[in-house]
Amino acid sequence: MVKDFEGKGYWALILGGSSGLGLASGLRLAREGMNICIVHRNSRTELPDLEEQFMLIRATGVSLISFNLDVIKLENRISIITSLQETMSAGGRLRCLIHSIAKGNLKSLVADTPLSTEDLTITLQHMAFSLVDWVSALHKAGLFASDARILAFTSEGSSRAWPYYGAVSAAKAALEAISRQIALEYAPFGIRSNCIQAGVTDTQSLRRVPGNELLIKHTQDRNPYKRLTKPDDVADVVYLLCKDEAAWINGAVIPVNGGETIN
Numbered sequence: 001m002v003k004d005f006e007g008k009g010y011w012a013l014i015l016g017g018s019s020g021l022g023l024a025s026g027l028r029l030a031r032e033g034m035n036i037c038i039v040h041r042n043s044r045t046e047l048p049d050l051e052e053q054f055m056l057i058r059a060t061g062v063s064l065i066s067f068n069l070d071v072i073k074l075e076n077r078i079s080i081i082t083s084l085q086e087t088m089s090a091g092g093r094l095r096c097l098i099h100s101i102a103k104g105n106l107k108s109l110v111a112d113t114p115l116s117t118e119d120l121t122i123t124l125q126h127m128a129f130s131l132v133d134w135v136s137a138l139h140k141a142g143l144f145a146s147d148a149r150i151l152a153f154t155s156e157g158s159s160r161a162w163p164y165y166g167a168v169s170a171a172k173a174a175l176e177a178i179s180r181q182i183a184l185e186y187a188p189f190g191i192r193s194n195c196i197q198a199g200v201t202d203t204q205s206l207r208r209v210p211g212n213e214l215l216i217k218h219t220q221d222r223n224p225y226k227r228l229t230k231p232d233d234v235a236d237v238v239y240l241l242c243k244d245e246a247a248w249i250n251g252a253v254i255p256v257n258g259g260e261t262i263n
Helices: 020-031 044-058 074-087 117-140 166-185 212-222 231-242
Strands: 010-015 035-040 064-068 093-099 144-154 191-198 253-256
Touching: 010 020, 010 117, 020 035, 020 044, 020 093, 020 231, 035 044, 035 074, 044 064, 064 074, 074 117, 093 117, 093 231, 117 144, 117 166, 117 191, 144 166, 144 231, 166 191, 191 231, 231 253
Parallel strands: 010 035, 010 093, 035 064, 093 144, 144 191, 191 253
Antiparallel strands: none
8 A cells, every 4th residue: 555655754743642633643644654753741650551552653664752741841842852853864854743732721710719811821831832832943953844734733612612611712712823823934944834623522631621511412413414523534634734735725724523613
């Protein structure tokens, strides 16, 4: 079977790739011959299960390196980029940077301990502003391919309100704005930047949202296919956007939801 990226020295760097959309995207790209670097944050007890997932990626025949580190710390970013430079072959370059970080505060504005500006800052730093820092650092290190793709996962929450989702909603709106700005300012360097607006997907992140059962039921009722989005649905679009034929897609927010938002 022909693999689209095999033998090209391409790498994908996935920020937040230990589960859900990030992990599914890594496996999908690996199956097409792209080498994978995953940055994640997991407890010691979670690592054995995660290593099983990493073995599936390695089984495709690509190289995989991973770092269990906080993505927003400067010293970690420097260490990861240095290791990536050392691991890549002479012709290796990043074809894709995937931003799949899901660390945010889920608090109400009117709770006994309400959402604070500090909560907002932490959420926005991880789920939005970190993309600026990583793109800048990777660009300065010369690691991007001549036709690189920046892909960030957003949600309908960027423009809709849901109880307890205020900080994440703000982060998703900021992430989309940042992605557009990257698309504009990094275009002269061959970088494309897009957001994938995934439909409601049954992930660990969704299960942490208070009232997620109601959200799941509402989504199943209104989706034309009467089901939730699956991580593999999103991973397939990640793969498509990494192909040469997708080079003219830039600055977009692409819905991947089976028509969920039309109803």
